[in-house]
Amino acid sequence: MIVCVCRRISDREIARHARAGLSFDEIQLELGVATQCGCCEETARGVAAQCRSAQPVAALHNTLVQPEPIAAH
Numbered sequence: 543m544i545v546c547v548c549r550r551i552s553d554r555e556i557a558r559h560a561r562a563g564l565s566f567d568e569i570q571l572e573l574g575v576a577t578q579c580g581c582c583e584e585t586a587r588g589v590a591a592q593c594r595s596a597q598p599v600a601a602l603h604n605t606l607v608q609p610e611p612i613a614a615h
């Protein structure tokens with residue numbers, strides 16, 4: 543879903559950056575979300591906050607999944 547119509551930024555893009563550990567200000571700087579009319583700021587902040595609160599679960603999940611070793615030839 544497009545959150546920021548002015549900059550054509552989706553909730554997925556915001557979520558991806560939030561999960562990578564960026565703050566809202568950093569996401570705003572990186573993507574330009576909520577830098578024009580500002581109508582999307584509350585929604586964009588909400589998406590980022592939801593993803594940050596879910597991050598510890600994702601981080602825990604990632605510790606349980608071991609990457610497969612690369613075969614040496």
Ligand code: FES
Pocket residue numbers: 545546547548549575576577578579580581582583
């Ligand atoms: S809708 Fe995001 S700045 Fe206008």
